[in-house]
Amino acid sequence: MKNNNINITKRERDCIITIGKNRNQSFPTRISFIAKSLDMKMPTVEEIIKRLVEKGLVQKEAGMVLLTEKGNNCYEEIIMKHRVMETFLFECGVNADEACREVSRFDYLIDSESADKIIEKIGKPEKCPHGFKIIESKR
Secondary structure (H helix, E strand, C coil): CCECCECCCHHHHHHHHHHHHCCCCCCCEEHHHHHHHHCCCHHHHHHHHHHHHHCCCEEEECCEEEECHHHHHHHHHHHHHHHHHHHHHHHCCCCHHHHHHHHCCCHHHCCHHHHHHHHHHCCCCCECCCCCECCCCCC
């Protein structure tokens, strides 16, 4: 994915999404929680987190991780692209849950300009099929 010139892998995407979904909790996300949520081994998650720290997307301290400002922007961008593509597939006749599963495989690869064009093409929907707000990119 090109997001602020940062390439991320599918596993990095999954970690960012897990951290992002839990970012408003009173306690930072633990690496053990990410491992359990994604059904990965701790050393694997620790390696992924190490790469995300190097890319400036997360901060790690005492087994806990937080998204940086750059990480939050990346998270929001992935979520926007996910909801846009999910809506597009749904409008093409794909079941909402199946569209969500399918889009999770590639949402991080879509560039922002393409997502904006798709939003325009499908009539600027405000919400995805699951009722969540579609946030347009902040460029």
